[in-house]
Amino acid sequence: MTNKFRFMQIAPVLAAFMAALVSCSGDAEMEKEKLSIVVTIPPQAYFVEKIAGEKADISIILSGGKDPHFFEFSTREISQILSADIYFSIGLPQEAALVARLSASSGTLRIVDTGEDIPRRLPDAPFLANSGNSDTLPPADEENTDPHIWLSPALVKLQAQKIIDTLIVADPKNASYYISRHALFITEIDNLDREIQRQLSVVKEKTLLVYHPAFGYFADQYGFTQIPVEIEGKEPAARSLSILIETARRKRIRTLFVEPQTPQKKAQIIASSIGAEIMQIDPLARNWTETLLDFAKKIGGRKTE
Numbered sequence: 001m002t003n004k005f006r007f008m009q010i011a012p013v014l015a016a017f018m019a020a021l022v023s024c025s026g027d028a029e030m031e032k033e034k035l036s037i038v039v040t041i042p043p044q045a046y047f048v049e050k051i052a053g054e055k056a057d058i059s060i061i062l063s064g065g066k067d068p069h070f071f072e073f074s075t076r077e078i079s080q081i082l083s084a085d086i087y088f089s090i091g092l093p094q095e096a097a098l099v100a101r102l103s104a105s106s107g108t109l110r111i112v113d114t115g116e117d118i119p120r121r122l123p124d125a126p127f128l129a130n131s132g133n134s135d136t137l138p139p140a141d142e143e144n145t146d147p148h149i150w151l152s153p154a155l156v157k158l159q160a161q162k163i164i165d166t167l168i169v170a171d172p173k174n175a176s177y178y179i180s181r182h183a184l185f186i187t188e189i190d191n192l193d194r195e196i197q198r199q200l201s202v203v204k205e206k207t208l209l210v211y212h213p214a215f216g217y218f219a220d221q222y223g224f225t226q227i228p229v230e231i232e233g234k235e236p237a238a239r240s241l242s243i244l245i246e247t248a249r250r251k252r253i254r255t256l257f258v259e260p261q262t263p264q265k266k267a268q269i270i271a272s273s274i275g276a277e278i279m280q281i282d283p284l285a286r287n288w289t290e291t292l293l294d295f296a297k298k299i300g301g302r303k304t305e
């Protein structure tokens with residue numbers, strides 16, 4: 001009797017405890033079912049999220065404005081990549097060095113370079129052709145090509161294809177989910193492309209004066225030329241700078257595009273010597289579609305006189 005009484009008291013507690021256990025392990029299962037994906041830069045997180053939706057947890061190596069040109073992977077970031085299901089790199093030289101080191105010890109990690117099949121352009125520095133210039137471009141080998149392949153809608157379609165191909169292989173049971181989200185993302189890119197074309201159709205001066213040369217692929221796609229202040233991430237020599245300023249004046253360019261990472265004071269000095277206004281654009285912003293649309297609108301709304 002006593003035992004039975006005790007059991008009756010304990011039973012509901014036990015039942016609740018068991019239920020909690022079941023729901024915990026249920027949650028853990030759900031968590032485990034999500035792919036763990038690491039990307040290098042924030043716009044890649046946007047692309048992956050568009051396709052993988054709620055089926056993936058995405059983490060970004062270079063968040064918070066860290067410079068993709070000058071960074072090194074920390075030990076913590078390397079172990080973060082090693083414990084993921086998929087690492088989407090984008091073809092930066094630092095990634096290539098890391099991937100070479102990781103492939104021996106990567107276990108179940110899939111490493112996919114989303115920029116693998118994309119031909120790279122050379123960096124822009126049109127005014128370097130002038131004589132008497134102390135700036136030189138390094139030889140155009142793989143390490144010195146333009147890495148900003150995420151800023152052209154046409155090239156992002158190719159990157160999206162790599163992403164969906166990888167997701168389907170890594171997680172075939174959710175293939176139809178990924179396929180339908182990928183189709184929506186392609187529609188989003190097509191709409192963006194049309195809207196950018198519409199914004200740019202009114203622009204007569206097809207030159208973009210930019211502090212950092214991030215928009216070469218964008219310029220190529222929409223028939224523009226990019227004139228950068230920086231050369232290979234460095235300040236230009238005085239001679240280059242004066243040629244740049246002359247060129248901008250002659251072409252009546254009245255806008256200098258800078259990034260949040262740009263040395264604002266230096267940009268201000270150059271802008272005022274041309275009589276240009278400064279407009280900001282963040283090529284590393286996660287919200288990629290909004291960023292490119294904003295860029296096109298700013299180009300369309302530039303002062304021309």
Ligand SMILES: [Zn+2]
Nearest residue numbers: 069148212214
């Ligand atoms: Zn850059």
